[in-house]
Amino acid sequence: LFLGISIENGRVKDEGNFQLKTALRKIIEKFALPMRLTANHNIILYEIDPTHQQALNQILEQHGIQVTPEGIEPLVRYSMACPALPTCGLAVTESERALPGMVERIRLLLDKLGLEKEYFVIRMTGCPNGCARPYIAELGFVGSAPKAYQVWLGASPDQTRLSRPYVQKMPESELESFFEPIFVQFREERKPEESFGDFCDRIGFDALREFSANYELGSGIVNPNGKPAAKKSSTAKNRxxxxxxxxxxxxxxxxxxxxxxxxxxxxxxxxxxxxx
Ligand code: SF4
CATH class of the missing domain: 1.10.1220 (Arc Repressor Mutant)
Incomplete structure (x- = not known):
């Protein structure tokens, strides 16, 4: 048998109830299993004796490690960040320490817009060297100034098509107002089952920019009854x-x-x- 363990940003650590470092040490000491590190900075334990499966799961559960994919937020599962500050001397802004909070904010925004089941590949780096490969993420953040990021869009969900730079500097504080119109347009104009990256690539950046320029913030928020809030008067007709x-x-x-x-x-x- 084998077992994949999803590791947020590849950080093997003990922190509060999350005791991954201790759990892995116990597993290796007890079962002497080989392990592989994946290109998405996760770990695969393999050559597991089926009779050890229950004991192994027990160790992981006791140390707060989630091993069923359904228990992991998919935006987190498919996200990746480089270390950046404080350990990388080339970083111009935060990455590993900033991404979890930004992914959480993106999740909240998607939920508010009625896109609760939506997820896509998000990656972030603290400088253009791109160590976490943000240029093949459906949504890539590349540090371009303190607390500001280039935004890359349009890669395919399986990373077989590159994304392209959409803006040069998006202040981290403007995340919600920046992405709300883009996600609303995605909700309104996507094809059935179309992924976020494929949508951005198909519709093109001019169309995304045009929609964002004419969008009124808050008008696409979904009401509790599941319908988009009534649109207020558009500024477009006044141009x-x-x-x-x-x-x-x-x-x-x-x-x-x-x-x-x-x-x-x-x-x-x-x-x-x-x-x-
Ligand atoms: S992408 Fe830049 S900041 Fe991140 S680890 Fe690589 S060199 Fe450092």
Whole structure:
């Protein structure tokens, strides 16, 4: 027999009721099992004698280790972070210590939006070296400044397609307001069974940015009766069109892509600053 143990961010430790380090030591001392470390920083114990199965499960349970997949939050199970601060000298921001809290906030947001059963691959690193391979996660966070991350979207759930950078700097404090419109659009426009990464790749970043620019925060929250809250008046109908030369349009498009904004957003900001 074999047994896979999911280890959050690959950290083998004893902390409170979670005594993974002690449990593994006891198992190895008692059963002398070989083990493998997986590319997703989990552990597989193998060559388990079936007569030892019950005793082994008992040790794990007594030390607070969850071994049934159903008992593990899937967003956590498929997430991965590099160590970053304080042990990596190249880190520009937190990763291993920040990801659990951010995954929890993403779970809460998904629940509020009626996406309770949804999960996808999330990975985070503290700098662009990408040691936790965020560039093949459906949602990748790459540290770009203190408490700010590049956001990468669009990889496939089985990591056979790369993601692409969606914004250069998302402040960690703006996680909910940043992702609410994206998740609402995912809920509204996905194909049946389409994963989050496949959806972002299919619909494209321009469509995601356009939706986010016109979205009113809070309007997609699901009511207790399961229906989306009534939409308030859209700001889109209050917009006016203007014409600009082709060359300016091309530069505006490039600048908007570089800054992770829609052209409408960037043009409005530029005009507002100019007209002050
Ligand atoms: S991705 Fe950067 S911060 Fe994270 S471990 Fe690698 S070098 Fe360090």
């Amino acid at each position: 006016r069109r203007i014409s600009i030369p082709e060359e300016v349009h091309a530069r505006l498009k490039q600048a908007a892509a570089d800054q992770g904004k829609t052209m409408t957003q960037l043009a409005a900001e530029a005009l507002e600053a100019y007209l002050l």
